[in-house]
Amino acid sequence: MAFLKQIRAHGFKSFADPTVLDFSHDMIGVVGPNGSGKSNITDAIRWALGEQSAKSLRGGSLDDVVFSGSSDRPALDVAQVTLVFDNSNRVFSTIDADVVEVTRKFNKKTRESDFYINDERVKMRDIQDAALETGLTKSSIAIISQGTISTFAEAKPEARREIFDEAAGVAKYKKRKRETTAKLIKTMENLNRLEDILTEIARRLPNLEKQSRKALTYKEKIEELQKYEVAILSRDVKFFKTKIEQLRVQRDDLTEKVKGLSNEINFSEQEFSDMVNETSTSEKSMVELNTKFNDLVQRISDLKVKKNDAENRENNQNKNAHADEIKAKQIKKEFDEKSINLQSEKEKQAQWNNRLTEIREKYDYLSNKFEQLYAEIETIRRNAMRLTVEKQSLEKQQSSNTFGGPYAGSKAVVSHANVIGGVIGTLMSLVQVQEKYQLAISVVAVGTMNSVVMKTTDDVKRAIEFLQKNQAGKATFLPLNAxxxxxxxxxxxxxxxxxxxxxxxxxxxxxxxxxxxxxxxxxxxxxxxxxxxxxxxxxxxxxxxxxxxxxxxxxxxxxxxxxxxxxxxxQNIFTQSQRSEHNLEDNAKLIQRYEQSELEKNQEINEIKNERDKARDDINTLESNMRVSVDNFNQLNNQLRGLSEDYRIITGKSLNPNDKAHGGELESIKFAKEIAKLELERDNIQIEINTLSTSKNKYADRQKELNQQNSVKRKELNELKDELAAVTAELNVIHVRNTEALRRLAENYGMTAEAAMAMEEVKFDNEAEVREHILQLTADLRDLGNVNMESIAEYEAEKERHDYYLAQTKEIREAVEKLESIIHDIDIAMETQFKKVVDDVNEALPEAFRRLFGGGTARLIYTEPDNILETGIDIQVNPPGKKISNLNLLSGGEKSLVALSVLFSILKARPLPLVILDEAEAPLDPANVERFAKYIKHFTGETQFIIVTHREGTMENVDVLFGVTMETKGITKIVKIKLIDAKKLVEEEI
CATH class of the missing domain: 3.30.70.1620 (Alpha-Beta Plaits)
Incomplete structure (x- = not known):
């Protein structure tokens, strides 16, 4: 079964060039001279599967796995190895794929290691866990070198046990046991900590309970006091409210009466004053009329004298005619000159009058314009103030949207970036997002977009210290270096x-x-x-x-x-931010326009003020000129009247064209007519004097009547004022008492009058008894002394903590028992599986031993049969024709055969998908090598073998051979070769 299908390496040790090894056979041989890089293939497999020990990889540090360069090739920065496995039998049970690619990559410059399974980035632990499933681990028999063979043969029994643990699958149980034991230790620590806390809480609880009972008593009494005192205060406030309304009505009624009576008195006093003025005017008029009357009497007397003189003159008409004619001409000339001056003054007055009218109209216009502009400026200022308030609100809203609530810490850090250092900004401030993607990005990144991007972790430390020191909230940081x-x-x-x-x-x-x-x-x-x-x-x-x-x-x-x-x-955080910014910009522009408009209006109002001041100065100047002109006009007019009278006396004619001519009437006759006219005027004045005297007497009677009426009204007014003062004083007292009641409600109970009156009414018959009860409650509260009201909550909290920790302690004790049970079960499972493997190996070992030795017997024995979990493994062997009591008595080759027979027995008992033999048969003689190679073929149905060798017997039995050479110094090259070529490579080494 070809489990490992391919190895791809580049930059790993001597693999300077991208190298691909296709392993499609069950038994693969790798041959080549020493130093050509054969063992680097084994190292590549171990490194890719998570080996961390530089020593195990035959190096001094992890940097040594990267190609270090040669005389012809520069060093590389990155080493990468990929292993391709056939997983059709689900050897990797946790990976649901027929092919599994495991990749490890190391960058010497950045010191970063990356691990991938099927191109998905994973942790090194994931790869190591996968390796556990295949048996390709450090202590297993999956990788057997010459050193492994000798070490196994010569190892102490306790060290030799490790291979059997791996074969038994005990490694994962040990790992579970270590993890469970660590949990148990941590759980026990938590249990001890909780028991310490419980002890401390139990020590504090009695005192807190005592304080809590006292506080509860205080609370009950204070609540009862509140109930009754609020009821009394509520009743008082309700009474005061009704009383205040009554007194206000009474006060307002009295105020109206006082006002009405005061008005009547004022009217009477005004009428009295008018009567006094009329009397004074009458007296003054009578004085003037008497003076005029006396003047007329005197003038009549004078005219009578003149009439007599005129009659005498008429008798001598031509006596002084020539002298009068000369004087008349002089008077006429002076009259004409002054008439011209008078006309000039009239014209000046007319011009100044027109000018005054124009300037006054202009002054009124400018005054109206001034008031209009002032009103406009006030409107502008109000609008600017409103916009400023809106701006502050928008800024506050924008701060809340960007940094409110949970992001206040981010705002604080960004705002103090110059103090902290290393602050780049929020992630949101660094990105640009097209509008069509903004909603999607906002939904998934609303939190991280408010994270603060920092340069280094040291900068983050300063930022955190700043937030802690200033209690400025929390923030998420993204340090670029980490x-x-x-x-x-x-x-x-x-x-x-x-x-x-x-x-x-x-x-x-x-x-x-x-x-x-x-x-x-x-x-x-x-x-x-x-x-x-x-x-x-x-x-x-x-x-x-x-x-x-x-x-x-x-x-x-x-x-x-x-x-x-x-x-x-x-949800769109970007449009929210942009909308706030646009609103702020529009708001700022409007404020700027209002400020500019205010500046322009102020300039205009200053110009109008200057114009208005100039107009007022012009009005004052013209009015002053007019007064002088009027004085001149009146003076000239009086002079003209005098000249006209003198001329008329001399000539008998008037110089005023409006006067009718006297013709040639005799002067004595004229005086007679004048006397008659003045006598008529005198008689009329006498009648007027008599009328004024009658009116004066009437005014005096009315004054007396008004004095009497006002005296009565003033007395009534004083009585009303006294009554109003009494009502006002009572109202003030009620106000003070009401204010005091409201203050006590607010300060003592945090209640308004409405809230107090809305409470359920407390029924009581005797208010005095209630007030006495309030005094008693107050005394009881005073007797309680200092009360810790927080002790109620503290006691409840501590009691709750005590109960909580008690329950936690119970749960943890149960967890301890469960963990101990798990460890016990693990121990049983390990013991069972370990014994099963040893038994199975003991069953397979005799045959393996006979095949490799050509006869003899061997068996495994426990060094501590009663302690299976800790026992070592010893090997008893009897080679053909020998009786050996100690392995150390065997030769090196025999030790290797013993080790190989045990290892093959383990493989028989617990087949592995892949075994790597790195010159494991090196110590054997040719005959044993031949037996070794042929024996391997018994396992190829279930196990794939990669054999690094330089022994001919092994090479002859493998399915395919790969030759490893260094055509260029320091750089490994691998090619498929034939057996004859493999022999040449080995001969070259020899």
């Missing part, structure tokens, strides 16, 4: 990519800088994206539910078959 991500690759990757509905592998659908590729592979290296649910289910079945599969709609099929799906509307 990540060893799993990625789907090889034939499996190709096969998956050809499945219907396949979209891509997660790490291929996301862009990232190459230096951060490890972090992306860690997050998405084993993620497969497909187009829909049906494709996902079909692919999952094909790959035996091995990897994470996600659809474009966000539905997932997890390894081992669990399915997650449903509404994924808000």
């Amino acid at each position: 990540l060893n991500p799993s990625v789907i690759q090889g034939p499996q990757r190709i096969a998956i990519s050809q499945q219907p509905g396949f979209v891509g592998f997660g790490n291929d659908l996301v862009n990232i800088q190459e230096e951060y590729r490890k972090a992306l592979d860690y997050a998405l290296g084993t993620i497969i994206v497909v187009n829909n649910y049906d494709s996902a289910v079909a692919l999952a079945k094909t790959i035996n539910y091995k990897f994470n599969i996600v659809t474009m709609d966000g539905d997932r099929i997890l390894p081992h078959g669990a399915i997650m799906g449903g509404n994924n509307k808000n």
Whole structure:
């Protein structure tokens, strides 16, 4: 049976070139000179199956397995060996495949080792476990060298036992026993730790129970106190509320009355004041009229004198005519000049008036514009403030989406990257994902996308210390120097990519800088994206539910078959982040526009303010000029009236064109008419004086009446104010008491008035007794002294811990018993199987011994028959014609034959799929070599043999020969050869 079908090696030891050995026969010979690399084939098999000992591989360190170079060839960095096995008989029972490829790869530069079974990356332990199933282990007989033969023959019985353990399959039991014993030790440690904890808890429980009982008493009394005090306070608040409403109504009614009466008094006082003013005005008018009356009397008297003088002058008309004419001309000239000046002042006033109107209109317009702009600026500021609040809310929301909840630690680390050092950023910040893939990637990587990518594990240590020191949460870190991500690759990757509905592998659908590729592979290296649910289910079945599969709609099929799906509307972490960023950008732009608009409006309002101030200055200047002009106008007008009067007196004519001409009327007649006119005016003034005197008396009577009325109203007002003050004072007292009750509810019981009144009402008849009971409860609470309220929870927690640990202790004791039982069962199984193998070997050994020795007998014996688990194995032999009591008395060749007979007997009892013989027959003479080679053929039906040899007898009996040479120094070359060529190779060595 050809179990090992092929060996592929490249870079391993002397295999500098890619080398392929096809083993399709049951008995294979490998020949070649010493130093050509024959044994490197055996080393390659052992190394690929997980051998870790450099010494066992004939090297000083693991680096020695990599081709170190020669004079003509540079050294290589990578060693790789692949073993191809026929698994149609399911020798590898845990691998459901007809062909099993085991690959080991070592990179000397990176110090990284990779292991694969059928192109799937695995751990070294997986390969070593697989090797256990084949028997290809360090201590088994699957690999037999010349050293193994001599060691076995000369070994102490205890050391010789190891091969029988392997043959019996005891190795896996020993491994289980070691693991179970380790579990037992750990479990016993846990049991001891739990018993220590229980002892400590039991020590604390009595005191905690005492404190807890005291706290419960306190709690009961405080709850009873609360019940009654809240009831009293609730009743007080309810009473105060009703009383406050009543007093407010009473206060408001009194306030209205006070206000109404005050208004009446104010009206009366205003009327009184008006009467006083009217009286004063009447008195003033009477004074003025009396003055005018007296003036008229005087003027009439003066005119009468003038009339007499005029009559005298008329008698001498021509006496002074020439002098009056000259004076009249002078007056006329001065009158004309002042008239021109008066007209000029009128024109100036008209211009200034128009200008004032324009400027006032402009000032009003600018003032309105100023108010409008100020209102606009206030609106802009309010909008900007609203947007700023929205921005802060958006920033807070974005922080929550990106780093809230469980990702606060990530945010803290990224925010303090300059303090910590080595922080690259969250994985999400380093990737770019096309929109169509964002939902699928979000669903499978929402957690890892918030992980923090770090340069080294030392940087991670600093970050963790920072989070611990600042109590800033937790974070997941991806140190680039330590990540060893799993990625789907090889034939499996190709096969998956050809499945219907396949979209891509997660790490291929996301862009990232190459230096951060490890972090992306860690997050998405084993993620497969497909187009829909049906494709996902079909692919999952094909790959035996091995990897994470996600659809474009966000539905997932997890390894081992669990399915997650449903509404994924808000799962896209990328659009959430982008939407928040866009909203923040729009918000920032709006704020910027508002700030710019405010700046422009402020500039405009400053310009308008300057214009308005200038307009106000112009108005002040024009008003000042107008006042001066009006004064000048009035002065000129008065002067013109005087000149006109003088001219009229001299000439009898008026200089004012609006006055009617007197014609040539005699002056005495004019004075007579003037006297009559003034006398009429005097009489009218007398009538007016009499009327004012009557009104003055009426005003005095009304003032007296108002004084009397106001005196009564003021008394009534004072009474109302006193009543209002009393109601207000009572209301304030009730307010204070209500506030105190509400404060006690809030501070003592954390309750509002509504909550207190909503509680179930406590019925009691005698409020005084309740208040007395409250005082008693307060005293009881004071007598209890210091109370540890936390002791209730502490006692319950400790009691719960005690019960929990008690149950745990029971479970662990049961686990200890179970583990001890398992170890006992393992011991029985090992003893049974070991005895069975020794018995089977003893049954096969006599025949094997006779065939190899040509006669004689041999048997295995226990060194400690009563201790099968620890006993050594000794060998009693009787070669033909000899009686030997000790193996050391045999020759080297005989020792080898003894060892081979035992090893072949083991193989007979427990067949192995593959045995490698590395010059195992070297010590034998030609006749024994011939017997050795022919005897091997008895096993080839169940076992494949690879024999490294230089003995002709062996070469003649193998199915196929491989020649190993070093045509180039340091580089092994292997070819199939014929027997004659094999002999030449051996002769060359000789």
